[in-house]
Amino acid sequence: MVGMFFLKGGLFRMAIFSSAVFPPSQLWDYAVKLYSNAEVSAACLRLQDRRGLDVNMLLFCVWAAASGRGRLNQEELEAGIEAGMRWQAEVVAPLRHVRRFLKGGIAPADSRLAAELGRGVSDSELFAEHMEIQFLNEFLKRPATGSFGAAERGAAAADNLAAYLGHVTRDLSSDDLSDLLLIWQQAFPEAEPRLTDLFGS
DSSP states (O other): OEEEEEEETTEEEEEEEOGGGSOOOHHHHHHHHHHTSHHHHHHHHHHHHHHOOOHHHHHHHHHHHHTTOOSOOHHHHHHHHHHHHHHIIIIIHHHHHHHHHHHSOOTTSOHHHHHHHHHHHHHHHHHHHHHHHHHHHHHOOSOOOOOOOHHHHHHHHHHHHHHHHHHHOSOOOHHHHHHHHHHHHHHOTTSOGGGSTTTOO
């Protein structure tokens, strides 16, 4: 649910918009399920804060392989990165900045009102993240083949992640790799990480 303020009859009132306005999205359903794992969400946020990575792109890379669509081609990957970076910079990051700012000292503003504003901004941030997931889903038009086993899907996901990381960061620390491995293992618990180039053979 997302809150927006509008002026009616001289008073500001709250209008609530449901996530039902979004069309069905396999990526969204998958992302919500995977991200609901507390360890995955914590690892994603650490990568976001430490490296500036787009959590939605991380989930997109994993989902493409997990759904049986295999490795992202160059066009698919670059389209996702370009659109995601612009959306994050122009929409999500400003909302995140305001949300985090409202958690700190906000005097002389009324703290109760600031908390209410913070909840509205948080809902708007989530709505914006959902919008990004939606257009990332649309970038991948290929149908799922359903022919990949766990090992093949896991290897493809690791390749997708490596390709994305190669576009946005020059090096990875051991902490980065540990967080990526945690996400990957929750997505592909039956796969062997040593059989992928990302985590070492």
